[in-house]
Amino acid sequence: MAELKGLAGARERWVSTGGIELCVAELGDPTRPTVVLVHGYPDSKEVWSQVAERLADRFHVVLYDVRGHGRSTAPTPLRGGFTLEKLTDDFLAVADAVSPDEPVHLVGHDWGSVQSWEFATVRRTEGRIASFTSMSGPSLDHFGHWIKKRMARPTPRRVGQLLGQGAKSWYVYMLHTPVLPELAWRGPLGKRWPKILERMEKVPAGDYPTPSLPSDAAHGAWLYRDNVRARLSRPRADAYAHVPVQLVLPLGDIFLSERLYDELELWAPGLVRRTLPAKHWVPRTRPDQLSAWISEFVLANEEREAGVPAQRTKATGKHAERFGGQLVLVTGAGSGIGRATAFAFAEAGARVVAVDRDTESAARTAEMAQLIGAPQAWAETVDVADEQAMEKLAEKVAAEYGIVDVLVNNAGIGLSGSFFDTTPEDWKKVLDVNLWGVIHGCRLFGKQMAERGQGGHIVNTASAAAFQPSKALPAYSTSKAAVLMLSECLRAELAGQGIGVSAICPGLVNTNITATARFAGVDAEEEKRRQKKSSRLYGLRNYPPEKVADAILTAVVRNQAVVPVTPEARGAHLMSRFTPKALRAVARLEPPL
Amino acid sequence: MTPAVVRELSAELRGFREVQSLAYECAEAVAAQLKPGVTEREAARMQREWLRERGVRDWFHLPFAWFGDRTAFAGFRIPLQFFPTNRKLEAGMPFILDMAPVYKGCTADIGYSGSLGPNPVQDKLLADLEAHRELIVREVRERRSLREIYEDVDRLMVRQGYANRHRAYPFGVIAHKVDRVKERRISPTLFGFGTQSLKGLASDAVHGHRDGWSPLWSPYKFSDHPPQPGLWAVEPHLGFRGTGAKFEEILVVTDSKDPEQSAFWLDDDLPHVRRWAEGI
Structure with missing residues (x-):
């Protein structure tokens, strides 16, 4: 299958939900714990190919194209079709299809992580998620509270943090302009994007991004338009994670400040933190490290669920x-x-x-x-x-x-x-x-x-x-x-x-x-x-x-x-x-x- | 380790052995009562009260208790830091109880290491102390200079990967002499040390200075002499990244020609020795 290039040996299936057909790929033994990888923007599930490959010998790995991306169909009309509520429906449909009995381990990058935070904090997914590994994608609700807190008492440090993240979010403002982003992505930007990724983000050249990039990026602009303003201005007050969370923090991310996660322990008790000297696209640039941390976290939670006492001495060192x-x-x-x-x-x-x-x-x-x-x-x-x-x-x-x-x-x-x-x-x-x-x-x-x-x-x-x-x-x-x-x-x-x-x-x-x-x-x-x-x-x-x-x-x-x-x-x-x-x-x- | 030698101990040595085992009994009794939330001060008070109830009136030094990374004397700069603090004991934390009661004129000075729940690092340190106990008595029998023995202990510690923490004690001593103390009606202490004992130590220091020896067993030049007959409270103290362990007990040094009799541990029936024998 040409479309599954980079995902050798993957089994493909289609899951329909609310009039959308989602393209789902599975690797590895389905009897093993299920790990669901959710991609970001502008990406498709193939962004995970290297990580999935490394996880497949130990887990049942599931990837899907988010609605409007890759080979999944897009909602019509686009406006209002990408709300977090609908994305949660999609996730539950996929989880029910691939692992009807057991909860799944969730891994999200970029917008995949943003939506996974929604999955991990809303009531209706309780019992369907076993753990969540987040990278380069904060919860919009936490982000909203983060901004509100800094606006309410703007000390010099807090103002600095606001301005710092404000500058890093330039692309978010751009994506809110009508039509222009779509034109750019379907035109020159879409053509040059692979080179930009290679030069700026050090993403190795090869079979990624996939040819669907221009339409992924054009549709995906609605992720921002449908959710960002709404959630940042009225963040949910109850966005507490009901699952164990591991945060992988790339220190060289030019889109997200590390300060965003300063108070994350308040929302996710028992948070496990990891830091990585890398840029934004870690699934492409650091697959070895990511798959090692994901495996460790998934296995630790599986063992905890099974009642096996922790055997390892906990590392307590400063770094x-x-x-x-x-x-x-x-x-x-x-x-x-x-x-x-x-x-x-x-x-x-x-x-x-x-x-x-x-x-x-x-x-x-x-x-x-x-x-x-x-x-x-x-x-x-x-x-x-x-x-x-x-x-x-x-x-x-x-x-x-x-x-x-x-x-x-x-x-x-x-x-x-x-x-x-x-x-x-x-x-x-x-x-x-x-x-x-x-x-x-x-x-x-x-x-x-x-x-x-x-x-x-x-x-x-x-x-x-x-x-x-x-x-x-x-x-x-x-x-x-x-x-x-x-x-x-x-x-x-x-x-x-x-x-x-x-x-x-x-x-x-x-x-x-x-x-x-x-x-x-x-x-x-x-x-x-x-x-x-x-x-x-x-x-x-x-x-x-x-x-x-x-x-x-x-x-x-x-x-x-x-x-x-x-x-x-x-x-x-x-x-x-x-x-x-x-x-x-x-x-x-x-x-x- | 040396087989337990059945010795005809003189009445005097028996007195010392009695108070040493009393002190270890106290340590074990107090250690058994430790639970999360107990502070160092409380642990020190428990030791003091336990021994007072059993007739101890004077001290070489008042009981100490160290919890957590204080067992390795992390960040100790001034001697006042040895005194018990309000640090609370937590599950898995190592602790050391150190006391030196005087009973019927005989002094003991002991150190007891343990942990609240399993602590594999401290277990390892305690197991590795066995080699030090053997090394010390062997080299004392060879009549090596105390400074040299100190350096050999140091080298063994470095080989084992540990830091020398007895270096933090006053004068960096690994051992000091103890002796009989006159029983007085009142027994004041000075910075935690019994004045009678301090007097004894000072008089030893003066006499020793004339004859070229010192009651303090240190890494310095004044310890560059063969072991002086008498009772030495020996306290090798290992530290490893925030965990410490020690034992302290009396080594009897005599002027006998027979090597076996020239130096021996006062008592082999002590918690740490039993622990090694059981192979834990």
Whole structure:
């Protein structure tokens, strides 16, 4: 079937309701829990094709073209044919047809979410919906109350929020002009829309949007005209959700402000929040992440209904809504900053791959990570300097655990001593781990991320020594400066693909890097003494690796480029920009060892 | 762990053991009464009253209670933060009860860790404390310097993935000496510490200073000496992301030549030891 392109293997049926014929597609085993995907504007059900495909092996997936869109017929006359009440009739008809006995799990994007909010808050759907996942589409009633509240007591912040959302809603005003939008969509806009989506929204080119776009968009204008003014001026006072709600919030949405959802917990108790660094069309740009979150939410609610007690430790970390369920790989995760970072991600609910050359400590990290909230955690024994081992690791991770969402290239070793005492072997060793380890990580896992095309983040642990020269650390500083520059270059290259790169410059942190550091040009006994002495000094400084881990998570959330962490690192970073001479004077000092 | 050695304890040691097990009994009794909504202050008062009813009149220090992330001393900067607060206990929260009663002139100093309902993280911490109890007595028998043992405990904690939280105690001590205390009619306390005990500790500190040892077992230079015979209240305290666990009990150090006799735990019949034996 040509029309079902992108929905391979879908079974098609027609549901009639109030004189309209709705085109419904089904995938997956009908005995499984039913998930109904509702599309937005200007879209048709094919917007969900990639998500549906990923959900089909676990659920009974149902998609339908909203009236007037895709292959469903349009009401006549159009005016008054798109009210939320009629859309609710459509939904109930579809739900009754595909899952007459069991309630369905509802997922809506954009206008699909706007109408789903209506379904999830009106009385007559009670018992027909098991859960609701909303993305990029607020309830018009909640929106109306949001505006009223801000108009009633316009503090500067509230006025700012009103103006911000007001500016983002420009297209809503346009759609209220008569005839012109239809002409534009059926004319030049409809022709150019795929290119606009590709350029502005980074929606991958391909078989979407479908050829029905001009008429979808022209009919769909009545969604706005029939509902927006009516609901925003007289929002329902009882728009409380009677089902569990999960909100997926794309942070880069140019049509909707995140502030709209600030008080959503009042309307939807027990709301589960997720945030995603992406633009508006997440069903096209982030299908992996969406299907993972939808599956998790649906299964959790199915289990709750069945009376199965929650088995997993609840992730309580600060950034749980951002990292929940994501796959994070940390190298050097057996100790110090790497271990603390793995734990911080675990606390945020991420799945963790702990890589270290020491098997036992990597296993320990993985074990503890599961105790504090990681749904899954694995340990891998790999020396990051070993190219072949890293290649094998990348293959294994992709095959068994999935594509890495956040990569933390953290493994590193210390080397101190004068330049002339540093042997070529010393150089090779420190560059192999500190620089080549990062290169291999970026090359292999970064490539997987880029090929998947659904964003991601790379964190490289550089050092304050990357901009603070020192006569005691020539090789170490060189390796770290290289990591810093590599991160900056890679950041530029990957920016267009939604992959962020951050360089972390910790400074003096109390980890065992001092106890294992090599001191060039001294005998074994003196090396031991210096290791002990430097460990004690770092111990006195006592800056905990946990704080560096927090800085790493924040850097990923905010997509920061260079993050000096300790006060001395921040000071050195400032000095390197404004008073480099002073920094060079510091470089000449003998460290107190 | 070492097999329970049946020892002929001197009458004096028996006194110490009696008060230590009394204190642990108190901890278990109070822990059994804890329920959601109980505050740290109330838990501390329950311990105080339980022990007063059983004849305790003086304290090395008054009972402490820490709930939730206060078990890991999260954000502790000044010693006043050790004192019980109005924090309420909630389901699943870890707690630590710490008390040091003086009974018939003998001092005990104990720490009891538990949680209100299951807490897998604290269970793990408690299980991992076993290795520390073994390490400490083994290295004391080897007559290693206290500072070195401290650093070894530190290293073990780091390997296990934990933070050293006894570092937060005054002087960062992992242990301190306890001794007999004279029974007086009144027993005033100063910042929660019994004045008689403080006097004993101060006099130890003065004498020790002359002879090159200290009654405080710390990571600093003044602890760079072999274990001094006497009774040491040892309290390794592990912290892991807002959850803490410790035990505290008396280690007897003697000047015997026999390694087994040169250092041993005063009592092996304690809640945390029983817990390890049962393999929980």
